[in-house]
Amino acid sequence: MHFYCSDCKKVYPVSGLAYQCECGGLFKLYKAKEEAIPKTVSLGEVVTPVVKRKLENIEVNLKLDYMNPTGSFKxxxxxxxxxxxxxxxxxxxxxxxxxxxxxxxxxxxxxxxxxxxxxxxxxxxxxxxxxxxxxxxxxxxxxxxxxxxxxxxxxxxxxxxxxxxxxxxLFFEGTKSLAYEIYEQVGIPDYIVVPAGNGTMLLGVYIGFKELGKLPRIIAVQSENCAPVYSKFKNQPNKEITPTVAEGIAVGKPRRIDEMIAAVKDSNGDVITVDDERVIQAQQMLGNMGIYVEATAGVAVAGMLHYFQGQSDNKITIVVPLTGTGLKK
Ligand SMILES: [Zn+2]
Known part of the structure; x- marks a missing residue:
């Protein structure tokens, strides 16, 4: 197992202090199939549940990923x-x-x-x-x-x-387990809708589904107030960044922006934005159903409602992971 530079391919040890290549390139992980990550440290992880709900007439699989030990998919x-x-x-x-x-x-x-x-x-x-x-x-x-x-x-x-x-x-090697769990619970969905800031969830599900051999369409949702991935994806100039309720994805300069865009494109997906009002409405909608999440989780739901507005095709499988609990703060 080792890290290698995504640009110049230079190899680095996983245990070293280098966190990026001397050329400035970002690391990727090489792991042989037979190499396993040990699991001696545990906080009692569970396979997080998927619940089916109809939101504004759209059938959606909500993956309750806030049910991880510290309250988020991280x-x-x-x-x-x-x-x-x-x-x-x-x-x-x-x-x-x-x-x-x-x-x-x-x-x-x-x-x-x-x-x-x-x-x-x-x-x-x-x-x-x-x-x-x-x-x-x-x-x-x-x-x-x-x-x-x-x-x-x-x-x-x-x-x-x-x-x-x-x-x-290694962090993305971890977040990819989300894809494996979804595969076991609902198969490969047609769409997965994720909030996008630094891309930890987006790239995790991309790597996971890629390994599984089939990609769902990845719909990445950003806050309208902070949407550098959206701007770059749509070839638009960057807009001014202003505060948003979706703090978890308020990232002005995502380090892995090119990887994120490549992943969305490879999946034939899209990048969209939602405003704070819709985010809060989505968060409240979930709360009214007994599902208490952070505002950033509302981003994906708001994005899903916006993207699939007016459609009620029950044949498509949509998964929306809910990133974090509302109980923090
Ligand atoms: Zn390099």
Whole structure:
């Protein structure tokens, strides 16, 4: 098993401190078929349920992925990354997410006995870091902008393993399990609708379904307020980025944007946007059905309703994974 550069193909060890190629290219994972990721660290993962619901007359399979141990699908990535790092003897990691990825890494590091340092902007709300603190991660608050946080994180990553949910391909090796579970539960769907920020879910399902031999059409949904993938996919100039309720996908410069667009194109899919009002409506619609999710999960549902508006073809299978619980904050 090793990492290799997606541009120049140079090979790097999984256990090394390099988080990207010296040429600037991003890593991909090479893993021989017989190589298995160990599973000594567990927080009691389950196969998350799929429930069929009719939303505005459209039949949809909701994959309740917020039922993972720390409350989001990011646990899939943290599970695989941390198990592999534990096996490799890594004792300390750094990560920079105040959201679900940070909580997932903090939780799995706690279970693994790995020291976890989470770099955050100084102004991160107390509510957001409550769960990460509960898992006893070291929280390092960085004054200044998001770029300052990124710079501080990369500086720390020169000495400490960077367990990044964006750079580290082990994370995508984890999120791909979503595709395998969906395959066992409903087969290969015709469509899968996912929220898209950094692409952790999008690329995970792409890799998984690709391995399974058939791709559903991937519909990636962005917030209208922060839609760099949409703009690039549609060959439009970038729009100004403004705050959105869909915090989990508010990513202005997704590092893997080209991979994300290639995945959507390969699946014959599409990238669409939704506004905050629709996101909140979708979140409320789910709540009214007893399904309590974060706003970012509402993005995919709002996108699905928009994309399939007026259609009620029961022969097509649509899957919408619900990313994270509403119980955080
Ligand atoms: Zn390279």
């Amino acid at each position: 646990d899939r990535g943290a599970l695989v990354t941390i198990n592999m790092l534990k096996e490799l003897g890594i004792t300390e990691v750094v990560e920079d997410s105040s959201g679900n990825a940070g909580a997932a890494f903090a939780g799995y590091c706690a279970a693994a006995g790995i020291t976890c340092n989470i770099y955050l902007p100084e102004n991160t709300s107390a509510g957001k870091i409550k769960q990460i603190s509960a898992y006893k991660a070291n929280i390092v608050k960085i004054p200044g902008t998001r770029d300052d946080v990124a710079a501080a994180t990369l500086k720390a990553a020169a000495k400490t393993y960077y367990a990044s949910h964006v750079y580290n391909p």
